[in-house]
Amino acid sequence: MWWDTQATPQGVFGVPEDDYQLFTDRQTEFILDTLEPWKNDRIGDIGCGIGRLLAAMRSRQSDLQLVGVDPSPRMLAQAALVAPPLTLIRNEDGREIHGMPRLNGAYSVLTFQHVVDSTVALILSDVAEALWIRSKFVAQWLIGAPDNTGPMSYPRTLEQIESLLFTTGFSDVEFVPDWNVTRYSEEWVWTVAR
């Protein structure tokens, strides 16, 4: 699959090298501050790629059970090298995460702008089902007018994002502006949903 050819830091996270650590730190801080996980909590990374955030999460809070989900075998192989004790669940098209264990929290970063609505909806339903009641799902989205001109670009309006979350099992959705990556792209936003 195409993502197998992108299993490098630059491939999955196309920012200048100097900023890689800074952005990773800020994203990790936001996720941990929002999820506030307890010791031994099981946290899912949806679209984990090469494990950039899994490794950062583990280094900040080593007592978490991390579950990485990605359709690319090469991405998952890289992630396993970055942080060996991870549980990695492979999914080809968003459907295969039904086997996912119950989660105390989940996050998805820089992923949904690559994924069509119908697959995002499947992923969101699975995450909603896997989360324990009142657990949170933090996701990062690219904001923009609907644009189906490029296969890898699915920006969405706030209304579309809200609708995707509400129709897939989430009942409480908060938008939080993401100032960390705006200088590289139009506009990004976090959702915190449960």
Ligand SMILES: C[S@@+](CC[C@H](N)C(=O)[O-])C[C@H]1O[C@@H](n2cnc3c(N)ncnc32)[C@H](O)[C@@H]1O
């Ligand atoms: C830009 S990378 C981001 C990786 C990682 N979240 C990060 O921030 O470093 C996008 C990731 O989305 C994954 N992806 C693509 N389609 C997916 C799907 N249907 N379900 C889950 N992940 C998917 C790709 O394999 C890739 O690893």
